[in-house]
Amino acid sequence: MLASLLLILPLTLLLLLLLPGGQSSLPLVINTWPFKNATAAAWSALQSGGSALDAVERGCARCQMEQCDGSVGYGGSPDESGETTLDAMIMNGDTMEVGAVADLRRIKNAIGVARAVMERTDHTLLVGESASVFAENMGFIAEDLTTNKSVNIFSQWLKGNCQPNYRKNVSPDPSESCGPYKPGATVRRNERARRANTRSHDTIGMVALDRDGHMAAGTSTNGLTHKVPGRVGDSPIVGAGAYADSSAGGAAATGDGDLMMRFLPSYLAVELMRAGADPSAACETAISRIKRHYSEFFGAIVCANATGHYGAACNKASGLSQFHYMVSNSESGSPVLKSVDCF
Numbered sequence: 001m002l003a004s005l006l007l008i009l010p011l012t013l014l015l016l017l018l019l020p021g022g023q024s025s026l027p028l029v030i031n032t033w034p035f036k037n038a039t040a041a042a043w044s045a046l047q048s049g050g051s052a053l054d055a056v057e058r059g060c061a062r063c064q065m066e067q068c069d070g071s072v073g074y075g076g077s078p079d080e081s082g083e084t085t086l087d088a089m090i091m092n093g094d095t096m097e098v099g100a101v102a103d104l105r106r107i108k109n110a111i112g113v114a115r116a117v118m119e120r121t122d123h124t125l126l127v128g129e130s131a132s133v134f135a136e137n138m139g140f141i142a143e144d145l146t147t148n149k150s151v152n153i154f155s156q157w158l159k160g161n162c163q164p165n166y167r168k169n170v171s172p173d174p175s176e177s178c179g180p181y182k183p184g185a186t187v188r189r190n191e192r193a194r195r196a197n198t199r200s201h202d203t204i205g206m207v208a209l210d211r212d213g214h215m216a217a218g219t220s221t222n223g224l225t226h227k228v229p230g231r232v233g234d235s236p237i238v239g240a241g242a243y244a245d246s247s248a249g250g251a252a253a254t255g256d257g258d259l260m261m262r263f264l265p266s267y268l269a270v271e272l273m274r275a276g277a278d279p280s281a282a283c284e285t286a287i288s289r290i291k292r293h294y295s296e297f298f299g300a301i302v303c304a305n306a307t308g309h310y311g312a313a314c315n316k317a318s319g320l321s322q323f324h325y326m327v328s329n330s331e332s333g334s335p336v337l338k339s340v341d342c343f
Contacts, residue, residue: 025308026213028329029055031206032254032302035072038063039326039335042208052216053115055208056090060111060220063204071202074108075147077222079229080165080179082154084145084222086110089125089236090118093215093244100125100236106142107135111220114236116140125236157226165226203235205242205252205266207304215306217244217252217266224257233257239267248274249306251283255299255315263290269303279303280311284343287313300325300342316342 027046029039042059050058064073064086071077078084088110089100099118102125104110113135117126126134136142157163158178167174171184203221219235219242234240234257241257243266244250251269253260265286272282283303290297300314300323314323321342328335 025329025331026209027055027211028209028304028308028310028327029059029206029335030208030252030302030304030310030325030327031059031204032252032300032325033069033202033204034324034326034337035063035068035204036326036335036337037066038068038204038206039328042206043328043335046208046210052208052210052214053090053092055210056206056216056218057111057115059206059208060088060090060204060218061109064108064110064220068204069202070149071222072204072220073110073222074143074145075150076153077225077227078146078150078154078157079223079227079231080162081229082146082151083229084150085229086145086220086222087232087236088114088218088220089238089241090114090218091216091238091242091244092118093217093246093250096245098124098238100238101127101131101135102232102236103128103131103230104135105129105132106145107132107140108143108145109140111218113138113140114218124238127232128230153225162226166224166228166231203233203241203254203257205235205254205302207242207244207250207252207302209246209250209304209306209308213246213306215244215246215250215304217242217250219252231258234261237261239264241266243267243270245270245274247306249279249282249304251286251301251303253286253299253301256294256297259294259297260290260299265290265299265301269301273303273305278311279305279309280313280340283311283313287315287343291315300340312338312340314340314342 041062042055045055162178170181240261242252251266269282269286304310
């Protein structure tokens with residue numbers, strides 16, 4: 001029997017190495033949206049011997065620097081007070097350590113601060129002004145996150161009577177005027193369908209595996225435009241915005257974080273892959289779980305398992321019938337744009 005096992009084992013390993021998407025596909029970088037330069041930065045980190053954590057940090061940092069789509073980094077998505085604040089998280093799939101920041105002010109490198117939380121504290125998440133003070137103490141430079149573009153977005157919003165906004169059941173009527181608001185009559189309305197569009201907000205979510213299968217995941221975003229000050233979406237929440245376990249897989253989500261975070265889609269997708277689900281199927285199930293309750297929500301997810309297979313899924317909504325994402329692995333050798341039809 002031992003002889004039989006010795007004969008079978010090499011063949012099994014050989015097949016794993018040769019199968020498309022198997023170990024031969026490692027290392028791997030996959031991220032939401034067509035943020036090619038971010039993928040390239042992460043891939044370069046892996047190729048130069050960096051860790052999966054290094055890859056995720058550098059990839060997200062590139063998006064922050066380039067202000068990807070105005071939805072990542074400084075100078076975008078001003079809140080109701082006109083301020084840009086940042087959310088980010090990073091997760092080590094080997095140790096299950098996580099660092100995250102939310103409502104971060106004055107510091108451009110949100111993903112860097114998130115990693116500092118993970119490596120220089122025993123905490124998982126720091127928020128608001130205290131997170132900014134921590135960042136400054138750790139040597140991050142305090143800078144103004146406002147730009148001419150964000151100022152213009154905010155001023156035009158004020159001129160339009162603060163439309164759209166994220167208030168409900170308050171007075172004065174938030175559909176017609178600005179605050180300050182106070183509690184008002186409860187009004188039933190379908191506000192989510194109105195907000196489902198690809199430019200309202202999004203995030204870079206990234207998963208990276210090095211050649212030995214060590215995995216990391218991370219996110220970075222400046223959140224919803226015109227959000228209520230202090231709002232935190234799914235991006236810095238473990239299992240919602242992203243999740244990684246080197247023994248099973250990793251996932252990262254993008255979309256309507258206020259809804260998606262209620263279902264921990266990234267965690268769910270990883271657990272489904274742990275149980276043997278193909279990454280595409282795991283992504284679809286995670287989206288379906290949300291769709292069951294919010295049929296018109298705006299959102300997508302990318303998934304990769306421990307052997308380098310990957311997939312993605314998205315909910316078909318206004319402005320989102322197909323989702324684009326980036327992949328780089330040993331088969332492509334460089335970032336490649338992929339797409340998936342929404343359902």
